[in-house]
Amino acid sequence: MIVAEQKKLEEIVGQIQDFNKILLVGCNECVTVCEAGGKKEVGILASALRMYFLNHGKEMTIDEVTLERQCDHEYLEEIRDMQDKYDAVLSLACGVGVQFMAEKYHDKPVYPGVNTCFLGATEERGLWTERCQACGSCILAYTGGICPVSRCAKRLMNGPCGGSTNGKCEISKETDCAWQLIVNRLKALGRMDDYEKLMPLKDWSTDRAGGPRKVVKEDVQL
């Protein structure tokens, strides 16, 4: 899922303080799971903002709504009539949702309430870690299911580097060396032969470096 983290209140206040009526919009998907922008967080942030502005002598309306998704037309359409009544929208969706909202409601100022961080997993409640950088040509088949693109600091294809120490990456003692994890896993799978093979140059043309990307599935297009 997409992992995000709520922005500090001061930053959010700075974005919206010149308006009088704000629609705070949450999203029921990824940002709900990472506890950054679901219905619960919308409620807490709305209450905090109302108290903040009241306490600072400003009359401010903050209303709440949480959509199934903000990255799909059909759900974003649900607030077409509603958004008209507000000066601006504060979205707690990931950057995708915020942009889709801005595209759809062209003359409505839209502000992000979260920082979108990465594609990751919930390791435990309150701890999310990165697993994928959407490089567009997945090599997990050759690396024991562990991604060196997102988890090796140097994105090495034939690791580890000389900085790998006791299973940790040279950037920090807290960070596992992705290549140590890959070796451990290949050993467990009895596939160390694969490790001996040199990995060819990775095709980076599918990565972000080639500009914004697109996936087209003509079969389902009407």
Next chain:
Amino acid sequence: MRLNYPANLKIIRVPCTGKVDVIHLLKAIERGADGACVIGCMEGECLYNRGNFRARKRVMQARKVLRSVGIEEERLQMYNLSSSEGPKFALYANDMTEKIKALGPNPLKAAKAKLKAA
């Protein structure tokens, strides 16, 4: 046990303090309560194991929000006792009342009145 505790304290019963969420605490303050406290069972004695630990975390989270909006975080408190400790309940109720008296009324009430008058 005829114990006295301040009459200005309103009791809301919940099945377990783990049922109390951050938003409940914030709403209390937003709507003008001078303070709110959660009184849970002793730590380690929760029937649901971690209900009172969750409650403490949520009180702390709500206090952080109050701090960020410029309201005294001491308006929210967490206490623990076991269900048979009536005297302790009275003690906590008095302690909470003293804390709130020292802080004075919820600043949002004055702010609201000021906006209305303007």
